[in-house]
Amino acid sequence: xxxxxNKKLGLVLFxxxxxxxxxxxxxxxxxxxxxxxxxxxxxxxxxxxxLSIVLFFIKDTKQDYEKQKSTLPENKKDTVMLxxxxxxxxxxxxxxxxxxxxxSSLLFIFLTTLLLGYRRxxxxxxxxxxxxxxxxxxxDTLLKISLPSGFLPF
Numbered sequence: 001x002x003x004x005x006n007k008k009l010g011l012v013l014f015x016x017x018x019x020x021x022x023x024x025x026x027x028x029x030x031x032x033x034x035x036x037x038x039x040x041x042x043x044x045x046x047x048x049x050x051l052s053i054v055l056f057f058i059k060d061t062k063q064d065y066e067k068q069k070s071t072l073p074e075n076k077k078d079t080v081m082l083x084x085x086x087x088x089x090x091x092x093x094x095x096x097x098x099x100x101x102x103x104s105s106l107l108f109i110f111l112t113t114l115l116l117g118y119r120r121x122x123x124x125x126x127x128x129x130x131x132x133x134x135x136x137x138x139x140d141t142l143l144k145i146s147l148p149s150g151f152l153p154f
Contacts, residue, residue, distance in 0.1 A: 004060035006056065007056050010053065013048060014052040016048070017052055024042050025042070037145075081116070084115060085112060088108060088112055088115070092105075096148055098151075099151070100149045100150020101132060101147040102132045102133060102150075105131070107128075109131060
């Protein structure tokens, strides 16, 4: 039954989504907001559940190739890249409260995409500034969820 990696990972993600959804349903309800605090976790939990079911039934085409090559690749560049992105995530978490959501997200998105090899700097900057502003507006205005503003005046 669990002969491929997709099936194993799909089952693990399905179990995780059930636990996540159970905990999401335990969040307290608030009567004074238009969208409750559990709306986004519930949507993400159900999305994870659906995608894990899809992953379970997808045929793993790389199964034969991976059987031949059972050892992990020893590409140190990829390992360094993963560690660097993990450090960027930790730095983002640390500076989020003091710099605010917009500034820290702008820096994180711009520097991470730059590190991963995207070289169109103007497009990268436009995306890096517009995504945090749109998310800040969605959370602050529509969902009434406060995000850290940092040293910005709003």
